[in-house]
Amino acid sequence: MEEKKPFVKVPASGYIVLVVAIVIFSGLLAKVHGWNMLDFNTLNGAFGTMKTAKANFIGAGGVGARAGFLFALSLVPGVMLALGLMEIVEHYGGLKAAQKLLTPILRPLMGIPGICVVALVSSLQSTDAGAGMTKNLRANKDITLHELLIFAAFQFTAGGVIGNYLASGSALFGVMTVPIVVPLVVMMVMKLFGSTVMRLYCWKFVKEEK
Amino acid sequence: MTEPNTAAIAAEKKDSIMDVFVRGALKGWDIGIKNIVPNVIMAFVCIQMLTVTGAMAWLGKVFAPIMALWGLPGEAIMVLMGALMSMGGAVGVAMSLVADGKLDGNAVAIVMPAIYLMGSKIQYLGRFLGTAGVPTKYWGFMLGLSIVNAGIAMFIMKIIVH
Structure with missing residues (x-):
C-alpha cells in the first residue's frame, strides 16, 4: 500500500544542530578536556560559595517554603540554558531533521502511518501540541481508531518527554x-513498549470501526 | 523573487544564533518563575508538613519493603506519588529528599524516568486524552500502562546504576 509521506525539506544545518544537541545533552564529552565545551553540565557550571563556607547561596539545613524558594531559584539557570539550546535546535531545522529520519521507521515500529511523524516529534516537545495534532489527524480521518489508541498510548506516558525532562529534570542532572x-x-524505550502493548491490546480486544 | 519574500528572508537572517538562544532562554526564565518556583515551594511545604507531623518517617517505614524492590529507600514513594500530580512537584520532592540525605545520586537516577513516565497523569487525563479525543473507556488502560512503564523503567535503571 502506497503511503502519502509528508514532504519536508531539511537544511544541512538541521542535521548538524541535531547531532550537536545530542552530544551536548548526552554528556558524551563531559570528561574530555576542552571538548567539554559541548557538555550541558559543564556549560551550566556551578554556583560559587561564600568565602570559607562550604555551601552555596542556598545554604545548608534550610526547610519549608523559604528553602524551596532559594532552591528553585538555583534551578533557573539550567532551565534557561536548556531551553536556549533547544530554541537553536528548532530554529536551524534540527526538529525537521529528526522528523525526516523518523518517517520511514514509523509504520514498522509502531504501526502508525508516516503522516503522524510531525505530531510525534511535536509531542516529544509539548504534550499539548501532540494532543492537538493527534485530534486533528483523527478528525481528518488520517488515522483509524486503532492508530489513534496506539499513538495516544505512546504520547500519554512521559508526555512532552524532552521538553519536560530538560525543563524540570535539569534540576537533578547534577545529582544523578x-x-x-x-x-x-529508557523513557523512549518505555514509550515504545507502551505503544506496543496497546497495539497488541487493540489487535486482540478493540474492534476497528468501519 | 518578490519583494515581501526578500524582506522575510532578511528578517529571518537578522536573528543571529545569539538572538535565538536568548529567545529560548527567556522561555526558560518564564518556566522557571511561573512553573518551577511555585511547584518546588509547594513540594517543600508538603514535605515540611509531613516531616513535622512524623508522617514522613512513618511513610518511609511502611513503604520501605516495596521500594526496596528497586533499591530505593521508603521515602522515595513520596516522589512517585508527587509525580502522579505534577512532574515539577516530583522533582521538587526528590530535591528536598536529596537535601535531607534520604536520596542519593543512584536513587535519583533510578526514579528519574519514572517521574516522567507516570508524571502529571491526573491532569493529562483531561489535558491529553480528552483533547486528543481518546474515548474514555480506554483511559484506565492508558493510566495503568503508564504506571507499569514507570515500574519497569525503575528496574532497568537499577540494573544500569549497579
Missing part, C-alpha cells in the same frame, strides 16, 4: 549518577 541521556533513552 548517570549521563543525562540515559534516562531519556
Whole structure:
C-alpha cells in the first residue's frame, strides 16, 4: 500500500544542530578536556560559595517554603540554558531533521502511518501540541481508531518527554549518577513498549470501526 | 523573487544564533518563575508538613519493603506519588529528599524516568486524552500502562546504576 509521506525539506544545518544537541545533552564529552565545551553540565557550571563556607547561596539545613524558594531559584539557570539550546535546535531545522529520519521507521515500529511523524516529534516537545495534532489527524480521518489508541498510548506516558525532562529534570542532572541521556533513552524505550502493548491490546480486544 | 519574500528572508537572517538562544532562554526564565518556583515551594511545604507531623518517617517505614524492590529507600514513594500530580512537584520532592540525605545520586537516577513516565497523569487525563479525543473507556488502560512503564523503567535503571 502506497503511503502519502509528508514532504519536508531539511537544511544541512538541521542535521548538524541535531547531532550537536545530542552530544551536548548526552554528556558524551563531559570528561574530555576542552571538548567539554559541548557538555550541558559543564556549560551550566556551578554556583560559587561564600568565602570559607562550604555551601552555596542556598545554604545548608534550610526547610519549608523559604528553602524551596532559594532552591528553585538555583534551578533557573539550567532551565534557561536548556531551553536556549533547544530554541537553536528548532530554529536551524534540527526538529525537521529528526522528523525526516523518523518517517520511514514509523509504520514498522509502531504501526502508525508516516503522516503522524510531525505530531510525534511535536509531542516529544509539548504534550499539548501532540494532543492537538493527534485530534486533528483523527478528525481528518488520517488515522483509524486503532492508530489513534496506539499513538495516544505512546504520547500519554512521559508526555512532552524532552521538553519536560530538560525543563524540570535539569534540576537533578547534577545529582544523578548517570549521563543525562540515559534516562531519556529508557523513557523512549518505555514509550515504545507502551505503544506496543496497546497495539497488541487493540489487535486482540478493540474492534476497528468501519 | 518578490519583494515581501526578500524582506522575510532578511528578517529571518537578522536573528543571529545569539538572538535565538536568548529567545529560548527567556522561555526558560518564564518556566522557571511561573512553573518551577511555585511547584518546588509547594513540594517543600508538603514535605515540611509531613516531616513535622512524623508522617514522613512513618511513610518511609511502611513503604520501605516495596521500594526496596528497586533499591530505593521508603521515602522515595513520596516522589512517585508527587509525580502522579505534577512532574515539577516530583522533582521538587526528590530535591528536598536529596537535601535531607534520604536520596542519593543512584536513587535519583533510578526514579528519574519514572517521574516522567507516570508524571502529571491526573491532569493529562483531561489535558491529553480528552483533547486528543481518546474515548474514555480506554483511559484506565492508558493510566495503568503508564504506571507499569514507570515500574519497569525503575528496574532497568537499577540494573544500569549497579
